[in-house]
Amino acid sequence: MSEETNPYWESFPNLFSNAITAKVGNRIPWHKYSSSPRSSQTFCISAFGSLIDCEKNAEVLKRFLAPHFPTWAQSDSCWKIHLEYSDRTLLNEVVGTPTQVDALLENSGTVVTIESKFVADAAEGLGSCSKFPKECKGHYGPGSDMASSSCWCLLERWNGRRTPRLYWTLGRSYFRDTIFAQQQVGDACPFRGPHFQLMRNFLLASAFAMRHRKTRFGTVVICPKSCRAPLESQVEAFKKEVLRPEFENLVHMAFYDDYIEALRNVGDERLARLAEFLQQRMEAETP
DSSP: OOGGGSOGGGGOTTSOTTSSOHHHHHHSOOOTTTTSTTOHHHHHHHHHHTTTTOTTHHHHHHHHHTTTSTTGGGOOOOOEEEEEEEOTTTTTOOSSOOOEEEEEEEOSSEEEEEEEOOSHHHHHOSOOOTTTTTTBOSSSSTTOBTTOTTOSOGGGSOBTTBOOOSHHHHHTTTBOGGGGSOOOBTBOOTTSSTHHHHHHHHHHHHHHHHHTTOSEEEEEEEEOGGGOTTHHHHHHHHHHHTBOGGGGGGEEEEEHHHHHHHHHTTOOHHHHHHHHHHHHHHHHHOO
């Protein structure tokens, strides 16, 4: 392909050459800063998009996931890689902003959602609920919804054409009883802060598994090891404060450093080049 016909994203500093096809690239909702050398989105697309049509993707992901999900990673079945995955129907997110995961990994019996952070967004940590403080008073209980005094969370009711989200309903199967305790004005809703983004990624994985009859699901937050604060503490807090103990092993913190090692150790020349590219980009942009 000549330079004149290369897709515009091929010039992005964090994109490995030919990491994705034009068909895949045209489906991606590229972020405003995807052309930045610090783009988390483009770095993630290089890392996982390069596995889409790769015969070695099962071996790479087995090596990468084994420390986190040791019993799952024994499967040798090929993985499907979905970039910037979203499905409004899974969590009933019709109208408004749906949950969108950076990557969704799927094989015959397993689904894993990936939340990727690189430099600036790693330092910012996981995302919070945007409804507080403009539309929500910040607690989970009567009066929190500024437009409906009886509603405990404005995301649980119809708002024009926006449907009630299933976060609280689906969460009943996985979250601690304390999450659903009635709060008063001045209390902090458990999903007001950084638990919000991880909760949605986790529930999307669960809903996907149920719909597509997968027996296992999980969520991984990944970043360069040098950028792990505050993400590491936020992931641990989610596991200990939100999830019931029997589900804590479904959420893990992982590092691109280890993913790069997995790429290097499968004996594939192209993946070895990808590993060096990701390593160079990390060293150029991270502390």
